[in-house]
Amino acid sequence: IPGRIEAIVGPMFSGKSEELIRRLKRARIARQRVACYKPDIDLRYHRTSIASHSSQTHEATTVTNVEHLKAALFPQLDDIDVIGIDEAQFFDDAIIPLTVELVHLGKRIILAGLDTTFSAEPFGPIPDLMAIADEVTKLSAVCMVCGAPAIHTQRLGQSQELVLVGAAGLYEARCRTHFEPLLDEH
């Protein structure tokens, strides 16, 4: 069976986790064997599952990096058809050759992640994953200022920290008009 790479991207609150959970649940209904992973940087809600902002969940294994992901996945690979990865932007570039390896083994890999940072720059390995994907689903959120479709993640406040996940009230979805990139202080 040929493998398949699916990328689900967009800003925060665009429903990426929701869509990933939806696809994983449907795969299970189709009696496919599913495994889901997320980087341990995401402290939102649960360490043993992924959760959407609308509080749907799916069990997931937390891993610290791509090496750890391989160590968790490879021993049980023969028993897995579908591999879900949430918050894929936080993995290092080794996630790209790993995805290629898995698709050549006939696996379906569904990656969800932020396509841009709160400075509106392409985020980590996501652009490459989009390039090699069979299908890219780019979701938009709702602009918290005007209600228009939002493609940007607005960081509220002054921190320049790239990795700050799930901290409520720290981010908003914004359209192009209402997105204000934080000024670089350097």
Ligand code: ADP
């Ligand atoms: P993501 O994984 O892209 O951050 P989630 O799947 O976790 O998104 O959450 C999507 C849900 O967030 C929506 O279904 C909705 O209930 C909620 N939500 C909260 N704020 C917004 C917003 N500004 N735009 C769209 N959805 C929002």
